[in-house]
Amino acid sequence: MAATKVLAACLMLASQTYSVPPAVLVGIYKAEGGKVGQEVRNSNGSYDLGPMQINTIWMPDLAKRWGVQESQARKWVRDDACTNVGVAAWILRTHLDETGSLSQAIAHYHSRTPSYGTRYRQRVVSILQDNGLIKPKK
DSSP: OOHHHHHHHHHHHHHHHHTOOHHHHHHHHHHHOOOTTOEEEOTTSOEEETTTTEEGGGHHHHHHHHTSOHHHHHHHHHHOHHHHHHHHHHHHHHHHHHHSOHHHHHHHHHOSSHHHHHHHHHHHHHHHHHTTSSOOOO
């Protein structure tokens, strides 16, 4: 099965598991532009991992939840598309539960710093509009 089909199947499963809109996960995926096995170093010393560019700041919590070492959690998130997308959906759901706002949850997926989060949310919304996944506001 092609990698794109696997990622799409994982995305749909993650969307259903965490009750988040699949279109939003697609928008985040396109905004992040990551790939399986990828690690991108950030200016603060953290790394973004895999297709959904999961930040390594999440590794301690994930390792604890999964009962594994942080290095193992990092490997799974970086190298397994379904794990990566599942974690992204879980992060989005966490922010959605916290804020009560899908718009704010999308912003927080990238950053809690308002200027960064707002730009990111606008980027994801533009991607969704450009791909016909949501209608532009009139």
